[in-house]
Amino acid sequence: MKEGMLSNDIIREKMFQCPNCMKEYTFDEWFNMLDTLQMTDGTPEKTKTCTCGHRFYMDKPKHQTYYKFTHHITVLHWLFNKLSLGRYCKPVQIDGMVSAVHLEMNHGFGGKPIYWEVMVFADAENKLTDSDEFGYRLESYCERRNYSMELIEADHKEYVDWLKAGKYLIEYQLRKKDGKLCRGGWILSLREEYQRYFHNVCITDDQKIGWNLNDVTFALEKGGLR
Numbered sequence: 001m002k003e004g005m006l007s008n009d010i011i012r013e014k015m016f017q018c019p020n021c022m023k024e025y026t027f028d029e030w031f032n033m034l035d036t037l038q039m040t041d042g043t044p045e046k047t048k049t050c051t052c053g054h055r056f057y058m059d060k061p062k063h064q065t066y067y068k069f070t071h072h073i074t075v076l077h078w079l080f081n082k083l084s085l086g087r088y089c090k091p092v093q094i095d096g097m098v099s100a101v102h103l104e105m106n107h108g109f110g111g112k113p114i115y116w117e118v119m120v121f122a123d124a125e126n127k128l129t130d131s132d133e134f135g136y137r138l139e140s141y142c143e144r145r146n147y148s149m150e151l152i153e154a155d156h157k158e159y160v161d162w163l164k165a166g167k168y169l170i171e172y173q174l175r176k177k178d179g180k181l182c183r184g185g186w187i188l189s190l191r192e193e194y195q196r197y198f199h200n201v202c203i204t205d206d207q208k209i210g211w212n213l214n215d216v217t218f219a220l221e222k223g224g225l226r
C-alpha cells in the first residue's frame, strides 16, 4: 500500500462521535469545527461544540457508581507482612468508583468503532500500611471497551455485581530494590471466579450524568452557549 493511500484512509475515517446526536466526524471536520468559549465556574474554556449543542469533553455522558469496602487481610497477607515487615497488617477501607463513559474519540483504530468504556478505580493510598519507601498505592487495571451504550451498561453492572459479591483479589506487586524483593504496590482485580468470603461492599452513590438528551439541554442552559 502506498503511503498516500494510507493517510487518505486516516483522513476519511470517522474519529470522533457526538454522544448526543451520534453524528461522527473525521479529523478534518473536527479541526474545522468552531471552538466555542464556555464559562466553567467563572473560568473561560475553549471547547468544540456539535451542531446539536453538545459540548465535547464537558458534556461527556457518564454513569458512575461509588463504592466502599473493608478489605480483610488473609492469612497469607498476614504471614507476608509478618515475615517481610515484622508486623501485623490491619484490614483496610477502600474507596472506589466504577465509571462508564462515552469516549467521544474512536478507540477502535482501524476496526469497528469503539466509543464506550468502563473502568474501575480504587484508592487506598497511605491506608494499607504505615510507611513504605515506594508508597503504597492500590491500582486497578479493570477496564473494558465496548460498541454501544447497552453493552457498556451491562459491563458496568457486571463489575458492580462482582464487587458486591466479593469477586475480587488484591495482589502484591513485587519490585526489586538493592537486590531484594519489596512490595511496590497493590493491584485490585475483579473476576467472576474470584471469591472473598469476608467482604462488605457498600455502594454509596449511583448516578448517570448526561446519559440522555434532557441532561445535555440542562448542561447547556447552565453553562451558557457561545
Ligand SMILES: [Zn+2]
Pocket (backbone or CB within 6 Å): 018, 019, 020, 021, 022, 023, 050, 051, 052, 053, 054
Ligand atoms: Zn451532536
